[in-house]
Amino acid sequence: MAAHVLRLRFDLLLGALRGDGRRRARGVLSALGLAALAVLVSWGLLRLRGAADETAMVVTVVAGAAVALGFLIAPLVVGADDLLDPRRFGVFGAEPAPLAFALLPAAFVSVPVLALVVGAVASALMWTAHGVDGVVAVLSAVLAVVTCVLLSRVAFAVSALVLRERRSRELTGLFLVGVLVIALPVVVFLASLQWGDGVPVPLVAAVEVLAVTPLGAAWALPAGAVGLGGAFVVELLIALATPLLLLGLWVWLVRRLLTTIERPLAQRGRRGLGWFAVMPGTATGVIAARSLTYWLRDPRYLVNIVIVPIAAVITMVPLLVVGVPIPVAVLVPVPLMALFLGWLPHNDLAYDSTALWLHVAASVRGAADRAGRLVPIVLLAVPLLAVTIPVAVALHGQWSVWPALVGVCASLFLTGLGLSCVSSVLAPYAASRPGDGAFQQPQRTGGGLAQGVVLVAAIVLSAPTLWGGWLALGGDVDASWATLWTGLGTGVVVLALGIALGGVVFRMRSGKLMEFVEST
Known part of the structure; x- marks a missing residue:
């Protein structure tokens, strides 16, 4: 089943390049934009190979946690259709647990995830240049990518269960305004800090807290290996436990989706x-x-x-x-x-x-x-x-x-x-x-x-x-x-x-x- 779903996912990915000219252009531009962003981020990470360890930790943990948060929130507010919705496979009589595991490999086949993989590889190469063991660097990259993919799967499932009828462009607009409200003050604050003597102490303290959260633990593993951030063992336990808990939640949500009666279309019409x-x-x-x-x-x-x-x-x-x-x-x-x-x-x-x-x-x-x-x-x-x-x-x-x-x-x-x-x-x-x-x-x-x-x-x-x-x-x-x-x-x-x-x-x-x- 997993191989069949994976093949279907590749077909759907290539299908975005078919259709009318406007659809093809939109798909190509989106892919090129994400590719350019991935290259830019990778270039920036690789430039940190000669920077101080604290600087590398701050950049990778903050950026990685922001990316993980984006994978969690975007499916809840954007309102895009989930091509891997478990209910699409309900007519084949698949059991919830096998179906949940069969859908996961296909979730890695998408342009955002591929861009994330490029950034994670660049992060691993950068930390290797800082003297981090290659096994730790690769483990960090793998756990970070797996966590982000599972976050998006869980978010799509929750969205299908409880948020589908309430998403709208107004809600998306509120989300974008909220991002602006949070992002711009943070950028202004970071720009106002005195960076001449290294990373400011308050920022390091904030990153150390972020490093022991589910969003930042995987990205902070290499820094913990060189003695920065929180305790390495704590970060490792959180980084390992987070995907396991998300996996259990994903299996439970798939079971709920396959056994819950879908809301009638009349209620979905409220989106207008x-x-x-x-x-x-x-x-x-x-x-x-x-x-x-x-x-x-x-x-x-x-x-x-x-x-x-x-x-x-x-x-x-x-x-x-x-x-x-x-x-x-x-x-x-x-x-x-x-x-x-x-x-x-x-x-x-x-x-x-x-x-x-x-x-x-x-x-x-x-x-x-x-x-x-x-x-x-x-x-x-x-x-x-x-x-x-x-x-x-x-x-x-x-x-x-x-x-x-x-x-x-x-x-x-x-x-x-x-x-x-x-x-x-x-x-x-x-x-x-x-x-x-x-x-x-x-x-x-x-x-x-x-x-x-x-x-x-x-x-x-x-x-x-x-x-x-x-x-x-x-x-x-x-x-x-x-x-x-x-x-x-x-x-x-x-x-x-x-x-x-x-x-x-x-x-x-x-x-x-x-x-x-x-x-x-």
Whole structure:
């Protein structure tokens, strides 16, 4: 059976080069891209043959763990069809255990795995040049490749069991944004470290922890053999145990796939519902999905999203003109951005027009309405702040202010959201209607008070956090960490109170709110 499945896998791999011209071009470009990446990574690894042992350990363990994590996560979010899905072979009456072992050799026949093998071989050659025994280097490469393949098999099986109907391009987009949120701050942090005297001590300590995890143990074996990282015996046990546990999990998942009734096609159709297929099937989730659709398509929202970062950066100009030092001026735009992002939903209900009747007619809880409307701005603001905060700190030059800046931004953003939850139902004012130009505003006699109150109140409530940030800017490390927890605590409390109070006001004023949106 294994030989037959392996032959089928080769046929499928070659079949990607058949078909129409667009399909062939896509297959060839993907293969060439992975081949180029494999060559580039191998070249970089081979250049480490003359580097210090610590440098080689850091690069291989971090890169190897990232690759293993990619093999685990990609099948869960990309939504590609699994050509080796065990259910495809269920009609032949194969037993689960033999089928599971028969599918494994074919799993090694793919372009990503072949690229991984090239990188693993380069890693083994590099460690051999560092004096590592060839048996250890080869064992490390083999265990690393086997672990990655088993991770992908397990991920595909889990995806087929529980995630198939919920994957969508929106979920993939969230995954890519999450990668950006994690990757860019890490890159900025690594670039800011002082590499002149070798690998920084904090980075070595982090890699030593990563070396005793299932993701990094196999890659860390050669470093452990020369006395770096964690204990070699511990790394070896983890590197050997991880594939064995994954193999047992794979066999169990194959049995589940062959004995579980497949969900009907009608449920799979939910994949075409966009954000409604991604968000939970609750009142808050449905409102969040509707709000996300508005925020990502309505020009009235898109203009606000674009203007806030630009306006925050422009504030640096007058500060530099009056002589504020550049290291201080580069920190100002990020808190201002957080303040305005928290302020944006202060009149969100006015943009609903006649859509508000859905919430009122369905007797939606006020708290669900308030919380659901905040999801779009949170999903937009968190990545934006996660990227700009480390960049601002890197330009500032002192990473000791990072906790303080996070605390200040969290306080301004979360308090702004909490106050906006109350403002949008207590004092809404006329806004441009759907279909109007993004810069077209209706004539109104009020509304300025609500805008100013939210901004000023957010600053006042964040005053203790802002004071702590000022002390941290002067070099007080303890004040920096205290500012982080003060800002988070203040923001979370105000946000929770705002959602609760805004929900009560929403229920009390639902009739007047309906009159407001119908008449504006």
